[in-house]
Amino acid sequence: NAGVTQTPKFRILKIGQSMTLQCTQDMNHNYMYWYRQDPGMGLKLIYYSVGAGITDKGEVPNGYNVSRSTTEDFPLRLELAAPSQTSVYFCASNPSSGGYTFGSGTRLTVV
């Protein structure tokens, strides 16, 4: 049972490039989330999904897009990378209400 798997672990992007951060969970959880964590700061919610085909904005959605075509996958898309998007990104899931299971994170640097 792998839990929540995020790829890649590290990435350096140039300004204006695009990329997709992958997130997969094998626990059949309906709820999935994307957070960003800036240095020395807490976690801010970017987008979340309560089930396949349903997504909604969190606190800081600008510059990002998501999709949820299956229960297992919840990719996060950056279309035009900006230095302000340099951060560590965490994906999480939970079955309904309760403790979240987090992935190990993707460290993204935009230069």
Next chain:
Amino acid sequence: GENVEQHPSTLSVQEGDSAVIKCTYSDSASNYFPWYKQELGKGPQLIIDIRSNVGEKKDQRIAVTLNKTAKHFSLHITETQPEDSAVYFCAALKDTDKLIFGTGTRLQVFP
């Protein structure tokens, strides 16, 4: 919406001493309060949680207390060890809504 405040932002203790981290929340309808431990370079890991129908919960050296009237909850770590050094986050959740995190406490345990 919910707002969670966490104090202190940093905490240094001698090995063997106790550590207490406090959080307050704003939404009286919140009913689930987890605590996460984040070690360097890793994702947050759930260490203990409490629901609003319980006042205290213990798991070996860690305990969480909840005061619904005052809308605050606390994490207590007894007999601290160097491996307890990490960043700790509190969070609050209402039903199937989204977890709202505190800003984190960096705990350092000195041998």
